[in-house]
Amino acid sequence: MKVSCQMSRSSSLALEHVVTAVVDAGPGGVEPEVLAQAFAGVSRSTLNRRLRDLVVLGRVKALGQGRATRYVSAAPFPVEAVVRYFETDWLARPAVRFRDELLRPDPLIDADKVARLKRLQGKARTLDRKFLADFLIDFSWASSVLEGSTYSAIDTQALIEYGQRNPDKPVEDALLILNHKNAIENLWGQRELSVAALCRLQSLLTDRHGLPEAEDSDHFLPEAQRGRPREFEDVRLGRSAYSPPFRPGTGYVGAALAEIVTTAARLESVAAAFFLMTRIPYLQAFANGNKRTARLAANIPLLAAGLLPLSFVDFPKADYVAGMAAFYELGDIQIIERVFIQGYARSIVRGSDLPARLRVTGLRMDELVPELVRFVQAGHLPETANAAAFLGE
DSSP: OOOSOOOOTTSOOOHHHHHHHHHHTOTTOBOHHHHHHHTTTSOHHHHHHHHHHHHHHTSEEEESSGGGOEEEESSOOOHHHHHHHTTSOTTTSOOEEOOGGGGSSOSOOOHHHHHHHHHGGGGBOOOSHHHHHHHHHHHHHHHHHHTTOOOOHHHHHHHHHHOOOOTTSOHHHHHHHHHHHHHHHHHHHHOOOSHHHHHHHHHHHTOOTTOGGGTTOTTOOOGGGTTSOOSSOOOOOTTOSEEOOOOTTTTHHHHHHHHHHHHHHHSOHHHHHHHHHHHHHHHTOSSSOHHHHHHHHTHHHHHHTTOOOOOOTTOOHHHHHHHHHHHHHHOOOHHHHHHHHHHHHHHHHHTBOOOHHHHHHOOOHHHHHHHHHHHHHHOOOOOSHHHHHHHTO
């Protein structure tokens, strides 16, 4: 970070000067030592007082402790600034430690957007066994693709409905699909939001089934590590500057997972889905399968409220990864909120009993979904006939 002019030691240091320097440092924040170099004419005690004042005023946030402390603007950065932050290689980005405050329900998806997402559900299909049959295929395929599976939707359907594995693709990909199927069926019958339910889902999603092909896979766990919050397992996220909490022997992760469940239970259903999707992976509650568990858990409050579930079909993988990384490292939800809204709008269309007008004229998801997303994001009513008909206008 560079400052165009230095101050003499007799100069006063205005709060606005410090705020500008912190904002200019970008979403990654800035260390006190760097600020001290920028304001070389000001005593360190004066700079520290200004920083404390700005933290109290809520204009600047202090991240980390001791020598690892960094200061970042409390105002949201533009999405473009967040994207630029991730253009820096992860090894060159500042190390980011777990922050307890990010397990709270703030930041959270905007309440007006939640209301408009629920308004899209006027033509929702009945959540019966027929719907479940379709959802099993959609979710198992889409969630597995986000894990790197090579299975197509047709491969997934053949495996789930007829037990036919694609012999040209890895056994672990088939196992990933079948574990999703087992976990979905369990969730469908229970629809219970509890620590025990999340542990059960995680266990089903990471089951090796005694297959040698699964032992060296990143997707599965030995029985001793399945179905329980991690205690002595330290986890490292690939290509990320974020370090999840590791407090062996304290029971911290299990207690934090229980708090996530308690908080989600108090939230409105769509907001709770978004909260679970982001906070379970942030905590890295389990030794493996955290994002899979979170994606499935997000559907518990939706189904409990009689809303269509989120299938994750056509969830843009790059944006999903970037959105989760932005939350991990910056506490910023702008990207992952946009991905969630786009993905849920698409899931709602797929799960709706479409009017004959749309079926006869041909449904183009690439035209309909963006209009519905614009409605959710900004409240603007759709202009095309198909989108207006879907919304009931």
